[in-house]
Amino acid sequence: MTLLGCSAAGAEDAKTFLGFRLLDLENQTVKWRTPTFGRSAIVTYAFATAPVETPGSRNCASMLPPAAAYDASKINKRQFRSEVAAAFRMWEKVADISFRETRDTRAAGILIGAQARPLGRAFTNVALKQGTGEKKVIGRSLICINPKQPWKVGFDGRLGVYDLRYTIAHEIGHAIGLDHPSAAGQLMSYRYDEKQTGLQPGDIQGAVLLYGPRANTRRFATTGAGAGGVPSSDANRGWPFGIGDGRVTSSPKAIDPR
Ligand SMILES: [Zn+2]
Numbered sequence: 001m002t003l004l005g006c007s008a009a010g011a012e013d014a015k016t017f018l019g020f021r022l023l024d025l026e027n028q029t030v031k032w033r034t035p036t037f038g039r040s041a042i043v044t045y046a047f048a049t050a051p052v053e054t055p056g057s058r059n060c061a062s063m064l065p066p067a068a069a070y071d072a073s074k075i076n077k078r079q080f081r082s083e084v085a086a087a088f089r090m091w092e093k094v095a096d097i098s099f100r101e102t103r104d105t106r107a108a109g110i111l112i113g114a115q116a117r118p119l120g121r122a123f124t125n126v127a128l129k130q131g132t133g134e135k136k137v138i139g140r141s142l143i144c145i146n147p148k149q150p151w152k153v154g155f156d157g158r159l160g161v162y163d164l165r166y167t168i169a170h171e172i173g174h175a176i177g178l179d180h181p182s183a184a185g186q187l188m189s190y191r192y193d194e195k196q197t198g199l200q201p202g203d204i205q206g207a208v209l210l211y212g213p214r215a216n217t218r219r220f221a222t223t224g225a226g227a228g229g230v231p232s233s234d235a236n237r238g239w240p241f242g243i244g245d246g247r248v249t250s251s252p253k254a255i256d257p258r
């Protein structure tokens with residue numbers, strides 16, 4: 001499958017085709033709690049409160065408390081927490097996945113911090129739970145943002161400065177099992193262009209496929225996976241151009257997806 005071929009399709013076809021893509025780790029799709037599509041999950045999250053080392057993690061291997069990333073941009077803790085909470089809510093509102101903050105940084109399902117070794121803009125590292133089942137589920141996701149890059153709250157057209165809420169929401173998408181479907185058009189697309197805020201139809205389809213619809217958004221569930229839901233090994237083409245220059249890996253042994 002080539003992404004290039006899609007541009008020749010009609011707008012509607014292209015939209016469907018590029019709607020979403022599921023993460024493919026160790027040749028399987030991944031989600032929280034149970035591998036079964038459409039089953040709900042509750043995931044805890046925490047903010048790093050001290051340096052966190054995750055040996056073997058290709059990205060986010062060394063993390064610092066997130067203040068290292070937002071302080072320099074004159075964003076305060078209250079604003080940062082509020083933007084992160086809003087990013088989690090975007091996904092909660094459409095799919096049956098819920099997020100609970102915890103102070104237990106060791107036990108948290110998703111840990112958010114700043115990169116100790118700045119690179120790119122933001123990364124997500126998804127690690128699978130080592131289990132005995134046929135299919136593994138996500139055991140932990142790390143989200144790390146670059147303290148050497150400027151950050152902002154809200155869009156203002158300056159594409160060199162990424163909006164925190166949008167960026168974190170994109171990284172949460174990876175943290176729950178979604179990959180980049182395309183260059184642009186969805187929140188999970190890898191290009192940062194400030195052309196839309198919030199989740200787009202493909203993002204919603206992907207999250208609903210994985211976790212089921214939030215009760216009042218069942219209308220989104222009828223769309224089905226479509227071709228865009230087929231995991232593909234060439235998912236990561238084009239990463240250098242946007243938010244998604246965060247690679248998503250399951251283990252140090254993972255093959256470089258590019
Ligand atoms: Zn990405």
